[in-house]
Amino acid sequence: MQEDFLHYIWKHKKFQTDALLTSNKQPVLLSAVGEHNLNSGPDFFNAKLQIGGQLWAGNVEIHIKSSDWYVHHHETDSNYDNVILHVVWEHDAEIFRKNNTAIPTLELKHYVSTDAVAAYKAIFNTTQQWINCEKELGSVSSFVVDNWLERLYIERLERKANAVTEVLKHNKNNWEAVLFKLLCKNFGLKVNGDAFNSLANSIDFSVLRKQQSKVLSLEALLFGQAQLLDGDCQDPYFLELTKEYAFLKQKFALKTQSVVALQFFRLRPPNFPTIRLSQLAQVYFKNQNVFSKVIEAKTLKEFYDLFSVETSNYWESHYTFNKASKKVKKKVTKAFIDLLLINTIIPLKFSYSKYTGQPIEEELLSLIGCISAEKNTIVKTFRSLNLDAKSALESQAVLQLKTEYCDKNRCLQCAVGNTLLNASI
Template identity: 60%
Template sequence: MQEDFLHYLWQYKKFDILNIKTSNQESISILSVGQHNLNSGPDFFNSKLKIGDQLWAGNVEIHINSSDWYVHNHENDAAYDNVILHVVWEHDTDVFRKDNVVIPTLELKYFVEKKALANYHNLFSKPGTWVNCESDFINIDDFTIKNWLERLYFERLERKAFDINALLLESKNDWEAVLFKMLAKSFGSRVNGDAFLSIAKSANFSVVRKLQSKQMQLEALFFGQSNLLDKEVEEAYVKELLKEYTFLQQKFKLQKEGVSPIQFFRLRPPNFPTIRLSQLARLYCSEQNIFSKVIDTNTLSDFYNLFAVSTSAFWETHYTFNKVSKSRKKIVAKPFIDLLLINTIIPLKFSYAKYQGKQIDDSIIKLISELKSEKNNIVNKFNSLKKVSFSALDSQGLIQLKNEYCSKNKCLQCAIGSKLLNK
C-alpha cells in the first residue's frame, strides 16, 4: 500500500462516501476534499467536512498508519495544528491535538470500493516489468495518450526552462550568450555536449561577438580552447590557427580552467568534434544576431536554411588535423537540425516567451509536431507496446513519462495510471 494511493482515494472519493464514519463512529459528510498539497505541510488544504453535527473547515492529513503521525513528528509542527481529519489505512493509535483533544480519524480500508482496490493491486503487483502498465498499455485509448503526452511535453519544457534560466543568470541576462552556450552543447551531441558547453563557458561571449566576421579567428578560439590544436602538424592552416590562437590568448587573457576533454571514441567521422566546431564557427561567422532570427523564425524550412552551414575549406578534405580524407562538403544535415530544434531552439523560444509573459504554446506545438519522432530505447519500447509516437512531441513526452513517472512508480499521478484505476 502506498500513501499516494490513499491521496488518490481521498481526492477522487473512491470510497463509500455516504456511509463513512470516524473511528469513534461519528458520521462524516465531505463538503470539499480540499486542495491537494504536493509540498510540505498537511496533504489537503481548506477541506470542508461535517463530522457528527459539527461543521469543520481546515486541513486533512493522510497516512498508512495513524502512528505515522508521531513517526513524522507532526505533533511538534505547528503546520499541523489545523488538521480536522486524519485519514489512514490502519488505525493503530489515537492522535491528539496540543489541547489533548483527539483528532477524528477515518480508517479508510473499511470503505474503499473493491474495484478500485483490485485495480490498484493489479497495477502495482507486476515485478520485473518495464513499466507497471505494460500489459494494459495497448488498451488505453488514443485520446488519453495524445493529451497526456502533450501535457508531458510541456512539463519537460518547463524543466528545461529552469536550466535555461540558470544559464541566463550566469550570462547576466544576455540571451544571445545563452543561445551560444546551448548551441555549443547541442553541436557536441551526447558524447561531447558537456565538453562543448565548457568550451563555450571558458571565454566570455563578448569575445565571440568581436570575432564574428572572421572565421579563422573563431575556429582558432574554439580549437584552442578545446585543446585540439596539434602543434606537430605542418599544414599551413594549422600553423595559422596556432598563430591566431596565441594572439587571442594574450589579447583576451583566455583561460582553460574547467574545460572538459574532447572525445572522438565511437563517433562517426561527420560527428567528429573538429567538424562540429568548424560548423559552429561558420554559423556564427555567417549569421549576425542569431538569437533574434531564432525567435522570429517559426517554419521548419526557414530553420533548415538558417542552420544548414558547412565547414571551412580545410575540413572538406579532413576529419582530423593530421590525416587527409576524400574531398567532401560537410554541411549540417536535416536530422541534426531536428535535434537542435528539439533540444535547443524550441526550449529557448518557450523560455523567452515565458520571460516576456507571452503565450506561444500553439506555435510550439505546430513546430514540434512537424518533426519526426526520435528513435531511442524508450520510444521504441513504448511503440512495441502500442504505436504511440508519431512526432517529436510524442517522443519527448514518452521520455518524460518513462523517466519522471514510470521509473518512479508515480502511476497515481499519471493519466494512464488513473485511467487503469478507474476502469
Template identity: 55%
Template sequence: MQEAFLHYLWQFKKFQLLDLKTTQGQHITVINSGQHNRLSGPDFFAAQLKIDNQLWAGNVEIHIKSSDWYVHHHEKDSAYQNVILHVVWEHDADVFRKDNTALATLELKHYIDKKLLDNYYHLFSKKQTWINCENEFGDTPEFLLQNWLERLYVERLERKSVVIIDLLEQSKNNWEAVLFIMLAKNFGLNINGDAFFSMAQSLDFSVVRKHQSKPNELEALFLGQSGLLNTKSSEPYELHLIELYHYLKHKYQLNNSHVPRPEFFKLRPPNFPTIRLSQLAILYTKNDTLFSRILEIKKLEHFYELFQIGCSEFWKTHFTFETTSKTSHKVLTKNFINLLIINTVVPLKFTYNKKQGIDEISELLELMTKIPAENNTITKKFYRLKTLPNSANTSQALLQLKTQYCNPNKCLQCAVGSRLIIK
C-alpha cells in the first residue's frame, strides 16, 4: 500500500461515501475533499466536512497508519493544528492534537471496493515489466490516450521553459543569447550537450556578436573554449586557430577551466564536436538576428532553409585536425534539423509566447505534427505496444510519460493508470 494511493482515493472520492464513520463512530459527510498539497504541510487544504451535525472547514492529513502522525512528529508542529480529519488505511493508535483534543480519524480500508483494490495491486505488482501497464497499454481508448499525450507534451514544454527562463534571468532577458546557449547544447546532442552548453555559457554573447562576420574567429572561440585546440600541433589551420584564440582569450579575458572537453568516443564522424562546432559557427556567420528570424518563421520547410548550413572549408576534407577525409560539405541533415526544432526552436517560441501573453500553442502543435517521431529506445518500445501517430509531439509526450510517470511509478497521476484502477 502506498500513501499516494490513499491521496488518489481521497482526492477523487473513490470510496463509499454513504455511511462513513470515524473510528469513534461519528458520521462523516464529505462536502469538499480539499486542495491537494504536494509541498510541506497537511496533504489537503481547505476541505469541508460534516462530522455528526457539526460543519468543519480545515485540512486533512493522510497516512498509512494512524501512528505515523507521531512518527512524523505532527503533534509538535503548529502547521497541523488545523487538521480536521486524519485519513488512514489502518487505525493502530488514537491521535491527539497539541492541546490534547482527539483527532477524528477515518479508517479508509473499510470503504474501498474490492475490485478497485485488486486493480491497484495488479498494476503495481509487475516488477519485471518495462512499465507497469505494459500488457494493457495497447488497449487504452484512442480518445483518452490522445488527450493525455497532448497534455503530456505541453507539460514537457513547461519543464523545458524552466531552464529557458533561468537563462533569461542570467542574460537580463537577452533572447538571442539564450538561443545561442540552447542551440549550442543541442548541437552537442546527448553525448556532448552538456559540454557545448558549458562552452556557450562561458562566452558572453556580445563576444559572439562582435565576431559573427568572421567564421574562423568564431571557430577559434568555440573550439578553443571547448579545449579542442592542440598547442603542439603542426597542422597550419589549427595553428592559425590557436593564434586567433589566444588573441581573443586575452582580449576578452576568457576562462574555460570549467568547460568539459567534448567526447569523440562512440560518435559517428558527422557528429564529431569539431564538425558540430564549425557548423554552429557558420550558422551564426550567416544570421545576424537568428532569434528574430525564428519568431517570424511559421512553416517547417522555411526552418529547413534556415538551418541548411555546412561547415568551413577546412572541415570539408577533415573530421579531426589530424587526418584528411573524402570531400564533403557536411550540411545539417533533416533529421538533425528536426532535433533542433524539437529541442530548441519550439521550446523557445513556447516560452516567448508565454512571457508575452500570446496563446499560439496550436501553431506549435501543428508544426510538431509535421515532424516525424524521434527514434530512440523509449519511443520504439511504446510504438511496439500500440499504434500511435508518427509525429514529434507524440514522441515528446511519450518521453515525458516514461520519465515523469512510468519510471517513478506515478501511475495514479497518469490517465492510463487511473483508468486501469477504476475500470
C-alpha cells in the first residue's frame, strides 16, 4: 500500500462515504475533501466535515499508519496544528497535536472495496515492465493522452525556464550574456556540454561583444579559452590565432583555470569542438544583436536563417589543427538547430516572456509543434507501446512522463494512471 493511492482514494471519494466512523466511533460526514497539496505541509487544505455532529473546517493529513505522524515529527510542526482529521490505512496509535489535544482518526481500509485495492495493485505494483501500465497504455483515449502530453511539455518547459532564470540571476539580468552561455553549452552537445559551459563562464560577455567585428578575434577568444591553442603547432592559422589570443588574454586578464577539458573521443568529426566553436563564432560574427533577433523571430524559417552558419574558411579543410582533410563546407544542420530550439531558444523565450509579463505560450507551442520528434530510446519504446510522438512537443512530453512519473512511480499523479484506475474501480 502506498500513500499516493490513499491520496487518490480520498481526493476522488473512491470509498464508501456513508456511515463513516472515527477510530473512537464518532460519525463523520464529508462536505468537502479539501484541496490536494503537492508541496510541504498537510496533504489536503480547507476540508469541511462534521465529526460527532460538530462542524469542522481545516486540513487533512494522510498516512499508511497512524504512527507515521510521529515518524514524520508532525507533533512538533506548527504547520499541522490545523489538522482536523487524520486519514490512515491502519490505525496503530493515538495521535495528538502540540497542545496535546487528540486528532480524530479515520481508518480508511474499512471503507475501500477489495476490488479497488486489487485494481491498483494489478496496474501499478508491477516491477518487471519498462513502465507500470505498458500493457494498458494503448487503451487510453487519444483525447486524454494528447491533453496530458501538452501539460507535460509545459511542465518540462517551466523547469527549463526556471534554469534560465537562475543563469539570469548570475549574470546581472543581462539577457545577451544568458543567451550566449546557453548557446555555448548546447553547441557542446552532450559530450562537451559541461566543458563549453565552463568556457562560456570564463568569458565576460562584454569581452566577446567587443570582438564581434572580426571572426579571427572571436575564434581566438573561444579557442584560446578552450585551451586548444596550448600545443606546439606550426600551422599558419594556428599561429595567427595564438598571437591574437595572447593579445586578448593580456588585455582582458583572461583566466582558464576553471575551464573543463574538451573531448574528441567517440565524436563524429562534424561534432568536434573545433567545428562547433567555429560555427558559434560565426553566429556572433554575422549577428551583432543575437538576443534581439531570437526574441523577434517566430517561425522555423526565421530561426533556420539565423543559425544556418558555416565555419570559417580554415575549418572547411580541417577538423583539427595541423591535419588537413577533404574540403567541405561545414554548415549547421536543421537537425542541430532543432536541438537549439528545443533546449535553448524556446525555454529562453518562455522565460523572457514571464520576465516581461507578455505571455507567448501559444506561439511557443505552435513553434515546437512544427519541429520533428527527437529520436532516442525513450521515444522509440513509447512508440512500441502505441504512444507515438509526432513532434518535438510530444517527444519532450514523453521524456517528462518517463523520467518524472513512470520512473518515480507517480502513476496516480498521471492522467493516464488516473484514467486506467478509474476504469477499473
